[in-house]
Amino acid sequence: MGNYLGNIWETITTMLTGMRVTLQHLLSIRRNNVTLQYPEERWPRPERNIGFDHSNYNVIRSRLHVDIDDCIGCLKCERACPVDCIKIETVKVPNRGEDIRSIGHTGITANGTKKAMVVSRFDIDMTECCYCNLCTYPCPEECIYMTGGPNSEKHEIDYEFSEYDRNDLIFRFAKKVSDEEIESATSVSSGEES
Amino acid sequence: MGIVKGDQMVLNIGPQHPSTHGVLRLKVVTDGEIVSDIEPIIGYLHRCFEKHCENSTYEQVIPFTDRCDYIASMNNNFGYVVAMEKLMEIKVPDRVEYIRVIMAELNRIASHLLALGVYGLDVGAFTPFLYMFRDRERILDIFELTCGARLLYNYMWVGGLSHDLPVGFVETVYGFLDYFEPKLKEYNEILTYNKIFIERTADVGVLPPEVAISYGVSGPNLRGSGVKWDLRKDEPYSVYERFDFDIPIGEGTVGTTGDCWDRFYVRMLEITESAKILRQALKDLPQDGDVHQAIPKKIRPPKGSIYQRTESPRGDLAYYIISDGSPQPYRLKMRSPAFTALSVLNEISRGWMLSDVIAILGSLDIVLGEIDR
Numbered sequence: 001m002g003n004y005l006g007n008i009w010e011t012i013t014t015m016l017t018g019m020r021v022t023l024q025h026l027l028s029i030r031r032n033n034v035t036l037q038y039p040e041e042r043w044p045r046p047e048r049n050i051g052f053d054h055s056n057y058n059v060i061r062s063r064l065h066v067d068i069d070d071c072i073g074c075l076k077c078e079r080a081c082p083v084d085c086i087k088i089e090t091v092k093v094p095n096r097g098e099d100i101r102s103i104g105h106t107g108i109t110a111n112g113t114k115k116a117m118v119v120s121r122f123d124i125d126m127t128e129c130c131y132c133n134l135c136t137y138p139c140p141e142e143c144i145y146m147t148g149g150p151n152s153e154k155h156e157i158d159y160e161f162s163e164y165d166r167n168d169l170i171f172r173f174a175k176k177v178s179d180e181e182i183e184s185a186t187s188v189s190s191g192e193e194s
Numbered sequence: 195m196g197i198v199k200g201d202q203m204v205l206n207i208g209p210q211h212p213s214t215h216g217v218l219r220l221k222v223v224t225d226g227e228i229v230s231d232i233e234p235i236i237g238y239l240h241r242c243f244e245k246h247c248e249n250s251t252y253e254q255v256i257p258f259t260d261r262c263d264y265i266a267s268m269n270n271n272f273g274y275v276v277a278m279e280k281l282m283e284i285k286v287p288d289r290v291e292y293i294r295v296i297m298a299e300l301n302r303i304a305s306h307l308l309a310l311g312v313y314g315l316d317v318g319a320f321t322p323f324l325y326m327f328r329d330r331e332r333i334l335d336i337f338e339l340t341c342g343a344r345l346l347y348n349y350m351w352v353g354g355l356s357h358d359l360p361v362g363f364v365e366t367v368y369g370f371l372d373y374f375e376p377k378l379k380e381y382n383e384i385l386t387y388n389k390i391f392i393e394r395t396a397d398v399g400v401l402p403p404e405v406a407i408s409y410g411v412s413g414p415n416l417r418g419s420g421v422k423w424d425l426r427k428d429e430p431y432s433v434y435e436r437f438d439f440d441i442p443i444g445e446g447t448v449g450t451t452g453d454c455w456d457r458f459y460v461r462m463l464e465i466t467e468s469a470k471i472l473r474q475a476l477k478d479l480p481q482d483g484d485v486h487q488a489i490p491k492k493i494r495p496p497k498g499s500i501y502q503r504t505e506s507p508r509g510d511l512a513y514y515i516i517s518d519g520s521p522q523p524y525r526l527k528m529r530s531p532a533f534t535a536l537s538v539l540n541e542i543s544r545g546w547m548l549s550d551v552i553a554i555l556g557s558l559d560i561v562l563g564e565i566d567r
Contacts, residue, residue, distance in 0.1 A: 017384070025325075059340075080254070082250055082255075130257055132256075146342075
């Protein structure tokens with residue numbers, strides 16, 4: 001009997017101890033509020049522009065972006081990707097480092113490398129991307145990067161990119177070009193020169 | 195599963211049941227409300243991790259290890275890189291080792307907080323779950339500050355780290371610890387010593403030490419049974435031998451040694467120990483050292499194999515890597531602690547009621563991503 005009443009007593013006291021903790025939270029609900037009304041207000045993202053040299057690091061995980069004018073088609077990012085979400089196709093150009101204006105191809109990258117290829121396809125399927133950031137490190141021209149953060153001067157942050165159709169999440173950065181188009185474009189331009 | 199007799203009934207729990215912690219299906223043979231046999235059916239989350247690794251380079255394996263135990267990804271990275279560094283005989287700088295320990299312990303706290311909170315949810319306490327998630331959120335914010343990702347980090351690389359620490363990191367973690375340590379008292383008040391919670395968990399699902407050892411159970415589940423076994427102390431890897439911390443074990447404070455409450459309470463005590471390690475690591479953190487310095491240009495280990503185990507929040511997490519000298523592993527096997535913990539479920543929940551099975555399953559703290567791989 002004493003055990004029975006003791007159990008009831010213990011239940012009541014421990015429950016009241018728990019209630020005291022919740023009551024403290026109830027009273028300080030304004031001060032310690034942690035819930036945000038999401039679409040109207042957001043958590044500030046941690047400041048990433050501090051601390052270290054950005055040329056070595058790419059401390060953000062968001063949408064992948066490619067500055068296609070700087071891409072030399074070396075396929076390093078495609079090989080680094082663990083889930084094969086990057087697809088690249090290239091066409092060789094006859095004269096290295098020469099602009100082909102009719103298809104909008106610039107011959108020299110921002111770093112001064114002469115391009116030997118026209119990138120005719122550069123697709124990133126963001127539905128497959130696992131945001132591991134492995135593709136951004138090997139890039140010799142630093143043209144593939146995640147938007148925002150330390151790269152915000154190149155491209156503003158693109159965190160939320162939901163779409164109604166799954167195919168809209170395949171980002172096509174390059175314009176499709178065939179061998180013949182390049183041949184005719186280069187022959188026209190060389191004809192003009194001569 | 196034996197023959198179902200006349201009075202018995204087969205009941206399916208899962209695969210989409212909220213208390214199965216993922217996609218686990220339990221085939222339960224019940225006699226009235228008493229459970230006489232349980233067959234866990236796994237494989238709903240199978241993603242061919244080991245076969246994938248055979249076709250990926252060694253760097254590409256790391257994002258896959260993240261996704262095995264998605265609650266403690268840093269510890270999964272840690273085990274893999276420790277194994278690889280042993281295979282390739284790389285000496286990493288002290289700063290890298292300290293940062294790794296800091297990250298692993300922070301993630302251990304986060305993982306235990308989730309385990310404890312969800313366990314409360316399983317046995318019917320909703321409020322502690324919210325409090326623990328609120329504090330776990332702060333750890334995830336620290337991870338986001340460090341490497342940009344909140345859950346799947348790809349932070350530890352073979353020979354180094356993907357990023358150095360940001361400025362102000364040490365102060366942030368100190369601030370978190372100062373905020374967090376008083377909260378443990380609050381958790382104990384609201385959940386651990388609550389009489390209703392004790393009635394649900396004490397003396398329930400007792401896992402005797404002999405059974406635990408013969409099934410290969412490890413981590414907090416084994417320590418809950420009173421066995422002092424922690425790889426951080428017994429087979430120190432990285433720089434764990436430099437830290438001073440205790441190994442909490444279950445003592446049967448409110449029931450029998452090895453019951454659900456002990457397994458729960460060991461996790462609570464381990465959080466304190468992790469906080470202790472964190473404070474020491476932050477104090478001794480070397481200021482100089484390049485985190486990219488020891489990263490090899492090409493990861494091409496010599497022919498041979500390695501078996502390296504580390505202490506993840508769930509127990510002995512081991513990687514067995516066979517290298518044939520190419521940039522891709524010939525075979526990679528992961529020894530998952532949650533898998534062995536699930537295998538003991540049938541043994542310890544026979545004879546208990548159906549509602550106790552949920553309490554026992556929750557106390558084992560399984561992660562289905564790691565069981566199915």
